[in-house]
Amino acid sequence: xxxxxxxxxxxxxxxxxxxxxxxxxxxxxxxxxxxxxxxxxxxxxxxxxxxxxxxxxxxxxxxxxxxxxxxxxxxxxxxxxxxxxxxxxxxxxxxxxxxxxxxxxxxxxxxxxxxxxxxxxxxxxxxxxxxxxxxxxxxxxxxxxxxxxxxxxxxxxxxxxxxxxxxxxxxxxxxxxxxxxxxxxxxxxxxxxxxxxxxxxxxxxxxxxxxxxxxxxxxxxxxxx
Numbered sequence: 268x269x270x271x272x273x274x275x276x277x278x279x280x281x282x283x284x285x286x287x288x289x290x291x292x293x294x295x296x297x298x299x300x301x302x303x304x305x306x307x308x309x310x311x312x313x314x315x316x317x318x319x320x321x322x323x324x325x326x327x328x329x330x331x332x333x334x335x336x337x338x339x340x341x342x343x344x345x346x347x348x349x350x351x352x353x354x355x356x357x358x359x360x361x362x363x364x365x366x367x368x369x370x371x372x373x374x375x376x377x378x379x380x381x382x383x384x385x386x387x388x389x390x391x392x393x394x395x396x397x398x399x400x401x402x403x404x405x406x407x408x409x410x411x412x413x414x415x416x417x418x419x420x421x422x423x424x425x426x427x428x429x430x431x432x433x434x435x436x437x438x439x440x441x442x443x444x445x446x447x448x449x450x451x452x453x454x455x456x457x458x459x460x461x462x463x464x465x466x467x468x469x470x471x472x473x474x475x476x477x478x479x480x481x482x483x484x485x486x487x488x489x490x491x492x
Contacts, residue, residue, distance in 0.1 A: 305466050305474050306459075312480035313338035313487055321428065321472035328433040328440060328448055337427065337474075341487040347445050352488055354389050357382040358446050365399045379450040381425070384410060384481060388489040398455050401465055406455045408478070414486075416478050420457040425481050426466065428452025428473030 307315040314336050317325070325334035329343035348356055358378040360366075368375045368383030370390055377383060380398035387394035387410035396408040409417045433448035435441070440448070452471050456462040462475040476484075 305463070307337060307474055307476045307480060309477050309480040309483070312476060312483040313341070317474055318472060321474055324429050324431060324433065324472050328429060328435065330435065330439050337476075337484050338487060340427065341484060342491075344445060344449075344488060345491060347440050348442050352385070352389070354386060356442065357386060358450060365397075367397045369395045378446065379453050380406075380408075380455050381453045381481070381485070384408070384416075384478075385485045385488055388414075388482075388485045400456050400461060401454055402461070404457050404461075406457060408455075410482075414482060416482060418478055422458045423455055424459050424462050424475055424477055425455050426452060426462055426473045426475050427484070428469075428471045431471050 305318050307317070316322070317335060317337065317340070322333070322335045325340060325343070326332070329347070331343050331346055332339075334340055334343055345352060357375075359382075360376040360378050362376075364376045364378065366377045366380040366383065368377065368386050370386065370392060375383065375386060380396060383394055383396035383398075392412050394410045396410065398406050398408075400406060406423055407419045408423070411417075428449070429452060430448045433444075435444050452469075452473055454465075456465065456475075459475060466473050466475065
């Protein structure tokens with residue numbers, strides 16, 4: 268479906284054949300930190316400050332200036348993609364994956380559940396997304412044509428993050444390098460508490476947000492802001 272398929276899956280390091288897509292969880296950056304430090308409110312989804320470690324890691328990785336908010340994050344990602352993001356630019360997977368999106372009669376398989384959320388924005392139509400949390404818990408989303416989302420479980424939240432050792436071969440990252448650094452840390456969780464527990468045990472810097480806030484970020488990725 269996309270010429271990004273092979274490269275993004277290899278870069279992401281996301282499991283596509285074990286039914287979990289589980290990101291590694293180890294002691295590290297999140298341990299012992301207050302949950303509020305790793306949360307962006309829906310009202311300030313694009314402008315709220317990122318945790319200091321995430322801002323520092325993203326700024327160094329993208330190399331395009333300070334990345335201090337999710338708005339900056341989306342701008343840097345669009346720059347790496349050449350300025351615009353199309354359906355073909357999403358991280359498609361040929362094999363088995365727990366991250367799937369259905370739009371009409373077409374099923375998309377992704378390395379990251381959030382590609383399905385961005386897909387709904389790009390298509391301007393309803394999309395159903397199925398994914399799993401890092402613990403393997405099933406999560407389903409329905410995104411309608413008006414930009415609303417319904418989730419099961421209803422308290423589902425999500426995260427953004429970046430690999431703690433993310434590097435680039437050149438001055439700025441390629442799309443494949445972005446997939447590898449970011450995709451494993453963009454995850455869905457059945458509740459904020461589950462996100463906070465996961466964040467406290469992973470060495471990657473992350474931030475949590477509601478799905479509604481995630482829709483604002485998807486709009487900025489698809490359309491710019």
